[in-house]
Amino acid sequence: MLRDDDTLYTALIARDPSYEGFAYVGVRTTGIFCRLTCPARKPKRSNVVFFGSCEEAQEASFRPCLRCRPVDRQRPSSGAVETLRDRIKAEPERRWSTEDLKNLGYDPSTIRRAFRREYGVTFTQYARSHRLGLAVSRLQQGGSVMDAQLDAGYESGSGFREAIAKLVGDAPARATGRPILTAQWLDTPIGAMLAIVDDRGVQLLEFADRTALPTEINRLRTRVGPICFGNSPVLEELARQVETYFSGRLLTFGIPVVQRGSAFEATVWEALRQIPLGSTRSYGEIARSIGRPDAPRAVARANGANQVAIIVPCHRVIGADGSLTGYGGKIWRKKWLLEHERRMTGQAMPLAHDPAQAQLAL
Structure with missing residues (x-):
């Protein structure tokens, strides 16, 4: 059951996430409907109408916003976050650099903030966790410490051991075979x-x-x-x-x-x-x-x-x-x-x- 429109408009202005998936706003002047958390500029109170579902908004002839993508079930994240997250999954062994991000057209500081907002860690930390996880899996399967070190992208054996120790609480040689x-x-x-x-x-x-x-x-x-x-x-x-x-x-x-x-x-x-x-x-x-x-x-x-x-x-x-x-x-x-x-x-x-x-x- 929807709350009254005044309450929903207050939530719209505050971008209140507790209404995510339960309330949508249609903007009469544009014919577009959005999530209440949409980052777009907020419309006047007299220009909005609220709906309890995407279907209701579409039946009223409103089109989904391309910015907040209300018809997507998942909460929208930065397009850069989605793209880079998929790249990391496809190339978990890759050691990403600032230059790599720049070559892809991204501002490294913006990416760092976006990943911290979404996951609580920076992009570099996110990528490193997957890379080290792959290395530890190698060790668990009986691979050598040197192979795991190279797979993780570390030239320094001591740096690799320190990273593994922080991640799993043990040195690589002792991690082998442990649950x-x-x-x-x-x-x-x-x-x-x-x-x-x-x-x-x-x-x-x-x-x-x-x-x-x-x-x-x-x-x-x-x-x-x-x-x-x-x-x-x-x-x-x-x-x-x-x-x-x-x-x-x-x-x-x-x-x-x-x-x-x-x-x-x-x-x-x-x-x-x-x-x-x-x-x-x-x-x-x-x-x-x-x-x-x-x-x-x-x-x-x-x-x-x-x-x-x-x-x-x-x-x-x-x-x-x-x-x-x-x-x-x-x-x-x-x-x-x-x-x-x-x-x-x-x-x-x-x-x-x-x-x-x-x-x-x-």
Whole structure:
């Protein structure tokens, strides 16, 4: 259910991402419709009309904006980011330079900012992670340190060892034959996510701009083992299920989760997975459901310690008064996910009239 037009116009001016996929604006003077997050100059209030879907806008004879591409399911990113990301996947062993970017017609500083915005790392760091992941895979398969070093584009053996040590927490010779966690970026309509898995299941799934992500990666490396970028059957299945969830066609995740935590944390995480799609629970309700009615604050801490977003749905936990509480992936994403799941189950999010409920409504 759409909010009132004044609220949506305020969201349009603010480029509020929590309406992504749920509200679109048609501009009468141009005949074009856009996402509310479109970077184009904002039209006057009297010249806009709002729609709940792309289909509604097109049925009203509005054409999709070529800048924000509202009919694309994925959130639009810089065309340069998409192009370079595809180039890295096609040439993971290539050692990219500033001159390479200039030769392709890109400004290196602009590319650096664009990748940091999308993935939380620079283009050089993004490319290096894939290159080193390929090198570590070589070592895991029994290749020599020298071959892996050359594949990664390092002329200095010490530089290669230092890079590998930072990535997987061990020197190349000792990395050979060791079980290593595999990481990959997953693109979603509400931002890139970092996935880390092993052969048993998912160890981490977090949005790239989560403030605690570096700490979580270090904790995972300490608790479980070294990490490198690469591919695996578990990653492929995770990517498929995440894509199906965001397209509105997956109601329940079927991939195993193997994140480590205390016995209490594990109990809370399992309780989170019991919250039905399209529903929410308060910390107090979860505390009572696990037989610890006196521990809502401990439940909140365990909820915040969850490192597998969406699959272990910590976004479904709200305050006792119905308000949205802190979410590491950012509050606007929490609102987006709750609305997405309500739509998947055919529920309408009611319009709000009091401040507590207003935080739940889009």
